[in-house]
Amino acid sequence: MATSGGYNYRNGTQRGSLKVDKPLSVNSNTKSVVKSKPLSASGVRRNSTGSLGGATGPPKDDAGVLGRVRVAVRLRPRNAEEKVADADFADCVELQPELKRLKLRKNNWDSDTFEFDEVLTEFASQKRVYEVVAKPVVESVLDGYNGTVMAYGQTGTGKTYTLGRLGEEDTAARGIMVRAMEDILADISLETDSISVSYLQLYMETIQDLLDPANDNISILEDPKTGDVSVPGASLVEIRDQQSFIELLRVGEAHRFAANTKLNTESSRSHAILMVHVKRSVKGRDPTLLNENGNSSHMIKTLKPPLVRKGKLVVVDLAGSERIDKSGSEGHTLEEAKSINLSLSALGKCINALAENSPHVPVRDSKLTRLLRDSFGGTARTSLVITIGPSPRHRGETASTIMFGQRAMKVENMLKLKEEFDYKSLSRRLDIQLDKLIAEHERQQKAFEDEIQRISIQAQNQISESERNYADALEERLKYQKEYKESIKKLEEQLLMNQRSYGSEKGTYGPKDDSSNLMSNKENLSAAKEVDELKELLQKETLLRKAAEEEVTNLKSQVSEWKRAEAAGNTEILKLRKMLEDEERQKEKLEGEIAMLQTQLLQLSFEADETSRRLERGGPVKVLGGLDSLMTQVRSPQLKESGTEEKASIAKLFEQVGLQKILSLLEAEDADVRVHAVKVVANLAAEETNQEKIVQAGGLTSLLMLLQSSEDETIHRVAAGAIANLAMNETNQELIMAQGGINLLAMTAAHAEDPQTLRMVAGAIANLCGNDKLQTKLRGEGGVKALLGMVRCGHPDVLAQVARGIANFAKCESRASTQGIKSGRSLLIDDGALPWIVQNANNEASPIRRHIELALCHLAQHEVNAKDMISGGALWELVRIMRDCSREDIRTLAHKTLTSSPTFQAELRRLRIDF
């Protein structure tokens, strides 16, 4: 490495050809840096040609992108002392920034040349230093990667100047920490994202919290699965604006100064580590649970958890790289001196090991290397600035700093996106949504009931008012009638009286006397007048009567009007009743949807578990896992370890939803719901403790019915899987048979195309084949034929299940023959199984082979089968099994069977085979 310029130049070009990332540059744009093409496979690191995950996609896999550690060198200007003391001497280094080269003078006529990613002269501004060294790293952190910026160099060469200047007196002097936070704050959204900061000091293998100095023995925690390093004991301060961050740095610096005074050391002996955690929610796939019209099927389809990206920026101001005097300068003992240097020398060793691709990297030798495990050889984007001074007096230290930088340039990291699903926030959101729905529904119900009550009271009031009016009118009419009758009577009386008086007067006075005539004339006149008056009276009365009659008809029409109004009120009530019923139905539907949502959540939790399990295992993430993975997950003991909290929430949900509800969803109208429900039932059926409950609740019958009623192959596959699990139990086997299960399974097998469906069906029948009591019925209903029919698929998993079924059947049959319950040739031979058995007896897949070998031995034990077996070529297979089978018990069984059968013996003699 540190050889003549020529060699270094070659080295430089070689390195250039290896470059995958854009070199550090002022205009660097990290977006393109991050998307740079990964190299093909190298060693143990996994690569993928896939992208790093678009802004909206879920975490697809954990392959990364190669990213070499970038190294820049920065030369400090001569300070006042050097200007005087070294006035007559040239600087020990000469920079060629345009060539990115540095020449280290050996003597007046010779020098070594080194190449770096960036060469920063004594005139380089703080802004430029930030942009070439730190900005690409900060941008990566904002994109969801880890990043490290570190300064290495002799005390007094400008590490703290480069990283930690606050620049309050002169904005141009701001260092990397301040500028990095400015960029982060400018890029994130405080509503959806968050920044939190820890600030630590590492001295003599002890970690102290610079934000809470009393906390001075912080331990490092390493996640054995993900390799993530954290310091849970350190204070974590949330940052929302630049000013509070500056304040935090100032506090940290003051504590660092105080601590070092107390420890009687200089800050140059300790490492300062700033950690900035940036958590961002990934935009563009914010799942809104309900659209405006509350469409629930849409709601279920968008039920995806949100994504978050968690990048961590680590800024490390290392202790001075100069060696401290072993004899114990600064008043330290030798042990202390060793301890002071331990972390820094361990870092050097790790970088050497990584640069040389050594199989062992001594990461665990010091706290510093443990803390920085992700920064060198890990998943972070790392940028190192090495600081040197110009003075020829420190040529040795400068040379060793340069060598450190050169080695660090060879370290390759594998950048990985820190992206994960935020299941907790999804669950929270769902809970809130659910509560909202429930409350809204309750409000509607209440308002509706109030309205009904109001309308019935109003109708009641109207009716009673009509009744009252009617009664009043009736009374008035009666009164008029009575008055009218009385007036008529009075008139009649008067008329009678008049007539009478008129008649008697005529008799008394007679027309004989004129004077009396005159008199009577007078009287006549007054009588006529009276009659006129009476007539007038009668006319008036008649008019009155007419008016009264009119009034009565009026009142009558009013009453019928009221009656009509009453009838209308009644229809209104009926209409409202109907509305109430509709509301009730709507409520039931809503409840169904809520149950469905809960089921969905249950399913999601299962999947979430599986996803995290897969992530832990480093396997590919399948969001909607297959039945198998779900089953294994339910069985997996890991589930118990992986968060009791989650498990409890699943149990709670299951309790809330209830088995009956889940089973009722098997018949739901929505196909998606049916699929989810059957998956949930299958999950539950995979656990032995649930099986009895499921069967008791009628789940087995529902599952069997699904085979018949559904056309959907996914439903067939999942239902058959659940039936296969339930069919492990003898009582259930009888139930399945009694409910025509064989027929249904055979039908499903006949129509299935997916090998996994066939595998589940074959598994279920294979389980039934192992029941002694069901032999004849199973065969009679075509179980054996159905099994043999499935070999058309050729998938080894299906064949293994078929073979297992045949072996089970042969075993039961053999047992029945031995006990004398059965006589005659094997039903398997009757059903034509022998050719397939012989063909696959030596199948290369060991599960298939083992089952068939056993089946052959069982068949061969009964003399009635011997002839068919010989003509079908099974004898050769038995001889092979006896000689070559890797399992001793099967070899022995074959041997015993062959020697005890006279027919086989005779045939073997005829073929001159002996053993």
Ligand code: ADP
């Ligand atoms: P270190 O942290 O490496 O011990 P410092 O950052 O404390 O070094 O720098 C030592 C001195 O040199 C300080 O007074 C600082 O202001 C000065 N200094 C360092 N780098 C520069 C620079 N690039 N330009 C001007 N002054 C510098």
Ligand code: MG
């Ligand atoms: Mg310093």
